[in-house]
Amino acid sequence: MKKPAAITALFLLLGAAACSAGGPEEAEESSEAESAAPAEEEPAEEPADETQPEPEPPSLNDEGEIEDPDAVDALVNREYHLPSDYEPEDLIQADIRYASPGDNQKNLIREPAAEPLEQFFTDAESAGHELYAVSGYRSYDRQDVIFTQNAERDGEEQANTYSAKPGESEHQSGLAMDVSSESIGNQLSTEFGETPEGQWVAENAHTYGFIVRYPEDKTDITGYQYEPWHLRYVGTELSEELYKEELTLEEYYGLGE
Template sequence: MSEYHILVNREHPLSKDYVPGDLKEACFPFLAEPGDPKRLLRQTACQAAQKLFTRARGQGLCLWGISGYRSYARQEEIFRRRLSQAGAAHAQAYLAPPGCSEHQTGLALDVSSPEISYELEETFAQTSEGRFLTKHAAFYGFILRYPKGKEAITGYAWEPWHIRYVGRPLALYLSFTGLTLEEYLAL
């Protein structure tokens, strides 16, 4: 099994000390300022995302990175703040507790577009960029990690903006079969 097939969720958390050793700053359009840790991805995922964003731009689309790598401490801060603001039901559906976020792997990337003011919301799926992502992400090694209709399996609400690098062969397989990473790893 590839190192990119790591499963991270509430049942399979990462340690507080886990930090990928090959983080690289993204050079594609990103909402975060240069030097912001949100711009970091593992090197292979970063290169694949660069190619994906370049293809989108070549088709006149405008994908933007919103959030890549997130440390355990940063996830803890976000989790506590959003839990107090939005409540437990929202947290259960959308928020990963510290250690349970794929962003800590450096393999996950939240994306958006100017069409929806760079927000992370379900309407992203209906944008030209969202449709492009659904159609092309797998060819660059990414899966739509939390697909619609699979909430009971992934443990999270549908997030059409959240992509996860798993490598091209597995991404194409999961895209073709409609399996989630959880379902694939349980085979």
């Protein structure tokens, strides 16, 4: 009667074989499950600070004069003066239409502004507007004569609203040009802003690196009367920003608030 014992032993062996046969497969599945588990995420990097630094006004020397008067974006006004002996070394006469043609000091402008001014005049003419350059560079001594005459005629307080003292004029920088049109006799008057030429200038000057320096609604900031004829070259990047944001140079440098 040993057969039942033998049969029992056989079943036990088969069961053990079945259990051991499932071992590696289960281990594989366990390994795959572990590898499929998501890895821990690393903390995200904080975004870099892209805030642009605020532009700073020009540095002044011990005499209260602008240290870098050649800078195209230099602020020139009653607080930021040009040195009395400053005369740009790159003054040239642009190939444009002048109200007083000839070899005149007032027909000069600095070289960086000359080519943009030429293109400005060319495109104005293509749009049907004839512009005339009336007054560009003006030396310290010449500005002294002009302001003195204005002060004698109207009084210094009144003269200060429309005329700059020597060293305080953008014309000495060589980056300013007064423009007008024949429709008003090439006069420098607020009437220019109402002419088709003046309106075209106001709408397009920034495209060429120029700004209307003394706008009508910012007289309390610039300290000067509205001058639709007075163009100042600051470079295209800055002129586009000032036009878009409707800022004066004072406001751009945080001084007009």
